[in-house]
Amino acid sequence: MPPKPLDYESINKNVKKAQYAVRGELYLRASELQKEGKKIIFTNVGNPHALGQKPLSFPRQVVALCQAPFLLDDPNVGVLFPADAIARAKHYLSLTSGGLGAYSDSRGLPGVRKEVAEFIHRRDAYPSDPELIYLTDGASKGVMQILSTIIGGLGDGILVPVPQYPLYSATIALLGGSLVPYYLEETANWGLDTTELRRSVSQARYNGINVKAMVIINPGNPTGQCLSEANLRDVLRFCYEENLVLLGDEVYQQNIYQDERPFISAKKVLMDLGSPLSKEVQLISFHTVSKGYWGECGQRGGYFEMTNIPAETVDEIYKVASIALSPNVSAQIFMGLMVNPPKPGDISYDQYFRESQGILQSLRRRARIMTDGFNSCRNVVCNFTEGAMYSFPQIRLPPRAIEAAKQAGKVPDVLYCLKLLEATGISTVPGSGFGQKEGVFHLRTTILPAEEDIPAIMDSFKKFNDEFMEQYEDQRGYSRI
Amino acid sequence: MPPKPLDYESINKNVKKAQYAVRGELYLRASELQKEGKKIIFTNVGNPHALGQKPLSFPRQVVALCQAPFLLDDPNVGVLFPADAIARAKHYLSLTSGGLGAYSDSRGLPGVRKEVAEFIHRRDAYPSDPELIYLTDGASKGVMQILSTIIGGLGDGILVPVPQYPLYSATIALLGGSLVPYYLEETANWGLDTTELRRSVSQARYNGINVKAMVIINPGNPTGQCLSEANLRDVLRFCYEENLVLLGDEVYQQNIYQDERPFISAKKVLMDLGSPLSKEVQLISFHTVSKGYWGECGQRGGYFEMTNIPAETVDEIYKVASIALSPNVSAQIFMGLMVNPPKPGDISYDQYFRESQGILQSLRRRARIMTDGFNSCRNVVCNFTEGAMYSFPQIRLPPRAIEAAKQAGKVPDVLYCLKLLEATGISTVPGSGFGQKEGVFHLRTTILPAEEDIPAIMDSFKKFNDEFMEQYEDQRGYSRI
Numbered sequence: 001m002p003p004k005p006l007d008y009e010s011i012n013k014n015v016k017k018a019q020y021a022v023r024g025e026l027y028l029r030a031s032e033l034q035k036e037g038k039k040i041i042f043t044n045v046g047n048p049h050a051l052g053q054k055p056l057s058f059p060r061q062v063v064a065l066c067q068a069p070f071l072l073d074d075p076n077v078g079v080l081f082p083a084d085a086i087a088r089a090k091h092y093l094s095l096t097s098g099g100l101g102a103y104s105d106s107r108g109l110p111g112v113r114k115e116v117a118e119f120i121h122r123r124d125a126y127p128s129d130p131e132l133i134y135l136t137d138g139a140s141k142g143v144m145q146i147l148s149t150i151i152g153g154l155g156d157g158i159l160v161p162v163p164q165y166p167l168y169s170a171t172i173a174l175l176g177g178s179l180v181p182y183y184l185e186e187t188a189n190w191g192l193d194t195t196e197l198r199r200s201v202s203q204a205r206y207n208g209i210n211v212k213a214m215v216i217i218n219p220g221n222p223t224g225q226c227l228s229e230a231n232l233r234d235v236l237r238f239c240y241e242e243n244l245v246l247l248g249d250e251v252y253q254q255n256i257y258q259d260e261r262p263f264i265s266a267k268k269v270l271m272d273l274g275s276p277l278s279k280e281v282q283l284i285s286f287h288t289v290s291k292g293y294w295g296e297c298g299q300r301g302g303y304f305e306m307t308n309i310p311a312e313t314v315d316e317i318y319k320v321a322s323i324a325l326s327p328n329v330s331a332q333i334f335m336g337l338m339v340n341p342p343k344p345g346d347i348s349y350d351q352y353f354r355e356s357q358g359i360l361q362s363l364r365r366r367a368r369i370m371t372d373g374f375n376s377c378r379n380v381v382c383n384f385t386e387g388a389m390y391s392f393p394q395i396r397l398p399p400r401a402i403e404a405a406k407q408a409g410k411v412p413d414v415l416y417c418l419k420l421l422e423a424t425g426i427s428t429v430p431g432s433g434f435g436q437k438e439g440v441f442h443l444r445t446t447i448l449p450a451e452e453d454i455p456a457i458m459d460s461f462k463k464f465n466d467e468f469m470e471q472y473e474d475q476r477g478y479s480r481i
Numbered sequence: 482m483p484p485k486p487l488d489y490e491s492i493n494k495n496v497k498k499a500q501y502a503v504r505g506e507l508y509l510r511a512s513e514l515q516k517e518g519k520k521i522i523f524t525n526v527g528n529p530h531a532l533g534q535k536p537l538s539f540p541r542q543v544v545a546l547c548q549a550p551f552l553l554d555d556p557n558v559g560v561l562f563p564a565d566a567i568a569r570a571k572h573y574l575s576l577t578s579g580g581l582g583a584y585s586d587s588r589g590l591p592g593v594r595k596e597v598a599e600f601i602h603r604r605d606a607y608p609s610d611p612e613l614i615y616l617t618d619g620a621s622k623g624v625m626q627i628l629s630t631i632i633g634g635l636g637d638g639i640l641v642p643v644p645q646y647p648l649y650s651a652t653i654a655l656l657g658g659s660l661v662p663y664y665l666e667e668t669a670n671w672g673l674d675t676t677e678l679r680r681s682v683s684q685a686r687y688n689g690i691n692v693k694a695m696v697i698i699n700p701g702n703p704t705g706q707c708l709s710e711a712n713l714r715d716v717l718r719f720c721y722e723e724n725l726v727l728l729g730d731e732v733y734q735q736n737i738y739q740d741e742r743p744f745i746s747a748k749k750v751l752m753d754l755g756s757p758l759s760k761e762v763q764l765i766s767f768h769t770v771s772k773g774y775w776g777e778c779g780q781r782g783g784y785f786e787m788t789n790i791p792a793e794t795v796d797e798i799y800k801v802a803s804i805a806l807s808p809n810v811s812a813q814i815f816m817g818l819m820v821n822p823p824k825p826g827d828i829s830y831d832q833y834f835r836e837s838q839g840i841l842q843s844l845r846r847r848a849r850i851m852t853d854g855f856n857s858c859r860n861v862v863c864n865f866t867e868g869a870m871y872s873f874p875q876i877r878l879p880p881r882a883i884e885a886a887k888q889a890g891k892v893p894d895v896l897y898c899l900k901l902l903e904a905t906g907i908s909t910v911p912g913s914g915f916g917q918k919e920g921v922f923h924l925r926t927t928i929l930p931a932e933e934d935i936p937a938i939m940d941s942f943k944k945f946n947d948e949f950m951e952q953y954e955d956q957r958g959y960s961r962i
Contacts, residue, residue: 002724004724004726004761004763005631005693005694005724005725005726005763006630006631006726006763006790006791006794007791007794008791008793008794008797010693011630011631011633011794011797012629012630012631012632012633013633014633015629015630015797015800015801016797018800018801018804020800020803020804022803023587023800023803023806024800031586045584045806047579047583047584048579048582048583049579049580049582049583050578050579050583050584051579052579053579053582055580055581055582057551060548060549060550060551061549063548063549064545064546064548064549064552065545067541067544067545067548067811068541068542068544068545069541070538070541071545071561074561076557076560076561077561079557079560079561080552080555080557080558080560080561096779097531098528098529098530098531098532098533098534098779099530099536099779100536100777100779100780101529101530101534101536101776101777101778101779101780102528102529102530102531102778102779103526103528103531103771103778103779104779105512106504137618137781137805137809138805138806140804140805140806141805144804144805148493148496148655149487149492149493149496150486150487150492150493151493152492152493152494152495166804167804170804171804174629174801174804212486212491213486243483243485243486244486245485245486245487280485282485282486282487290584295582296581296582297582297583297584297806297807298577298579298580298581298582298583298584298585298807298809298810298811299581299582299809299810299811300618300807300808300809309487310487310488310489312489313487313488313489313492316489316492316496316497319496319499319501319504319505320496320499320655322501322503322504323499323501323621323625323647323648323651323652323655324618324619324621324622324625325504325526325619325621325778326778326779326781327781328618328779328780328781328809328811328812329779329780330548330779330780330809330811331809
């Protein structure tokens with residue numbers, strides 16, 4: 001019998017090539033252990049509500065009313081919902097043509113795209129055109145669509161930071177393109193260096209790759225650094241000189257835990273650079289409702305903004321978006337609410353402010369506690385989490401641990417993370433899932449466990465780690481370099 | 482200056498090749514006219530709520546409560562919500578790990594997948610395994626994922642009915658595969674003939690295409706026919722003999738407007754056929770919350786069930802689903818509600834029954850009124866809409882109309898539909914967007930306008946059509962063949 005079309009040997013080879021460690025071996029093992037009754041702390045994925053973060057009340061009230069519009073005609077609606085939530089629900093329903101049950105325009109509701117444009121205008125002090133903003137089912141779907149517009153085959157390359165969030169490597173593999181890595185410098189707080197960018201592009205071109213785009217993740221995932229304005233200027237000049245589209249993954253723009261480098265968007269820096277760059281560099285910027293202090297991952301809402309993209313291409317992107325009809329409408333409304341939250345003086349403002357600041361201030365403290373915790377462990381060094389939701393400590397594995405992993409047929413940091421999981425229930429992602437320099441090992445953990453639980457989690461981690469190091473260091477002692 | 486990577490000439494050629502007429506030229510022109518203040522009747526897309534269909538109350542109450550779980554602790558919740566909706570909301574929240582704001586497992590919530598499996602078991606009288614059911618953001622996304630698993634390049638072919646819903650042709654083009662058309666027979670009520678299937682496969686193989694899968698749409702879109710059990714048996718035997726995966730697009734399974742051929746799933750027919758077919762034929766079946774009497778298009782909920790797919794491939798499909806993290810969670814709950822609606826005796830049952838039957842009975846009447854209306858028009862013949870949501874009349878264009886279209890550089894049915902739109906505001910999709918035999922022309926319209934509006938719409942259509950025919954028929958008269 002010949003193999004069937006959906007037998008493993010027959011399927012699309014690019015599907016088999018794609019790797020996505022965030023839900024890979026470690027996650028699958030954690031899910032098994034959970035089924036067996038073990039308590040698992042899922043810090044593998046930035047999923048705040050799964051770790052107990054409460055949703056912000058106002059947006060949930062508004063979307064609940066949009067789902068149940070008949071409540072708006074009920075004289076008792078005011079018993080359960082504040083007046084400004086009721087008014088907002090009416091506003092968003094007026095932007096739809098048939099409520100949450102009707103497909104919207106494939107680019108998203110025009111009224112919400114207008115609110116996004118106004119938000120970008122306020123944020124950057126440069127105007128933004130709603131016609132160049134497309135709403136998506138989470139930022140990931142937007143990234144995938146843009147990469148599929150750029151990549152036409154194996155010869156097309158995308159510059160991606162290493163370490164990187166594996167959405168990029170996985171999607172490039174699925175699309176049959178080439179990942180062109182540029183290394184972030186751990187000793188310079190995961191800084192981005194244009195010399196390294198030039199080296200990477202030259203080497204790829206020498207190998208026959210047509211390098212077409214560059215990805216930045218700012219704040220960084222998994223690395224947590226915030227790019228400086230000077231760094232962004234360098235990147236944009238580099239893209240201009242090398243004729244690259246810049247993909248700006250800015251989904252963590254609300255998650256900033258230091259004051260030296262506030263978030264600044266690639267779009268603003270580009271506009272500040274003025275002509276010719278501001279009119280020439282092609283830029284796509286991504287945002288989401290999944291991160292920030294919203295953390296509304298399960299809603300699947302996002303947008304991308306296109307800068308300096310010709311109209312014919314914008315139309316092609318619209319056409320492809322149309323094939324799946326429309327992004328889900330309730331998440332579009334979450335996006336509207338995120339970019340246009342309650343204002344001082346609104347009935348719900350005080351509650352909204354209290355809730356959102358509570359989350360943000362706690363994340364800031366958690367970033368500090370976790371970084372300090374990792375740095376107190378034997379053979380572990382960790383840059384401070386300046387932004388985003390992750391710590392990415394380097395684990396300096398003793399040679400005997402590396403040898404043991406080799407014997408077990410595992411990548412060394414996978415072995416470490418598996419043992420950590422079995423011993424403590426802490427579910428992390430090995431650094432190898434994000435890429436790292438040869439012979440160097442990391443893990444990624446979110447900073448999302450409840451603040452009051454973190455000291456115990458870090459104690460448990462330290463106990464495991466220090467025993468692990470003890471076990472694998474040889475008699476002579478393995479000195480920390 | 483060389484072209485930039487997102488200039489039209491640089492982008493992925495497959496993106497440019499893909500066509501999706503449902504939101505193509507006609508839709509764009511209709512949107513323009515609407516902006517100019519013209520009243521447009523959007524019958525181009527099966528989007529019931531956009532044409533005034535009211536959502537079913539019970540599922541909206543449940544999902545509203547899931548969005549606002551704090552209401553469940555409010556002593557006044559019973560003022561606005563019935564007790565069974567409250568209980569259901571608690572049930573679904575208990576299936577999540579963090580409510581609607583948390584990513585679910587990438588396959589969807591295990592508890593909802595179990596409800597889907599139970600529904601399939603009740604429907605088909607054969608068991609279904611929740612581990613082989615994956616929830617998706619609408620059925621379209623599921624179809625796209627499965628096609629991307631099958632298609633590895635230009636040599637890989639998919640048998641697709643013509644006329645077909647262009648999700649298939651567009652996705653195959655995007656993925657760089659080959660569409661292998663088989664023609665449905667209009668004079669046999671859009672019947673599917675295995676002789677034609679064999680002809681099509683032979684010809685494709687002769688041309689070097691590796692035909693891997695076959696699509697059926699049952700009930701048909703745009704053609705509205707319901708496949709008989711005998712027809713489905715033939716198709717499954719054909720797939721077995723020719724080593725093809727069958728993709729069963731069954732999103733209209735609730736939309737049946739005659740009693741001779743009730744819906745029967747490909748899965749049930751396959752199981753009825755017994756061994757070896759029931760153990761060998763690879764089948765993927767798709768369903769959605771967008772159609773039926775739910776019409777919850779904007780929520781973006783769907784599932785696919787895999788039959789006879791090896792575990793390694795199921796794992797690969799899981800891995801790829803993981804890259805975009807999870808389908809939106811509120812639509813997963815809609816799916817749970819759709820497959821597990823209120824039962825007799827439940828507080829909300831009477832209302833649910835009244836609402837759903839009201840919609841279904843009205844659609845049945847509308848199918849009849851529209852078919853009869855089309856058949857009363859000059860040079861128009863239309864098969865009865867047995868199921869789904871569309872009428873697909875053949876428009877017998879006079880030679881002079883075809884000539885006029887050629888002069889205008891338009892496909893003849895595009896010209897006809899544009900003129901219809903300008904004259905009446907009725908926004909349809911030309912038959913050429915779905916594929917049709919050479920020299921034969923159609924249009925697709927939904928049967929979704931409000932029942933009370935349909936007579937006027939059909940009068941307006943008839944007036945336009947008959948004048949159009951009058952205008953383009955030559956002096957000698959153009960006889961209806």
